[in-house]
């Protein structure tokens with residue numbers, strides 16, 4: 001969950017999985033935080049609904065380790 005202040009500056013970020021308060025300094029998130037956004041469409045039971053959530057790295061790892069198939073891992077050569 002992310003809260004934004006005036007000028008759309010990030011003021012607070014909390015993991016939806018464990019309620020961990022993430023480190024935010026001057027509008028910049030200083031820790032890894034997964035942002036999940038899913039817009040459900042016509043062929044879904046949740047047509048027209050959008051779900052958003054954030055997971056700290058620990059909760060992200062717990063979720064992905066429960067997958068039957070592992071995530072695809074790609075090593076980025078350049079950081080922008």
Ligand SMILES: [Zn+2]
Pocket residue numbers: 015016017018019020055056057058059060
């Ligand atoms: Zn968490």
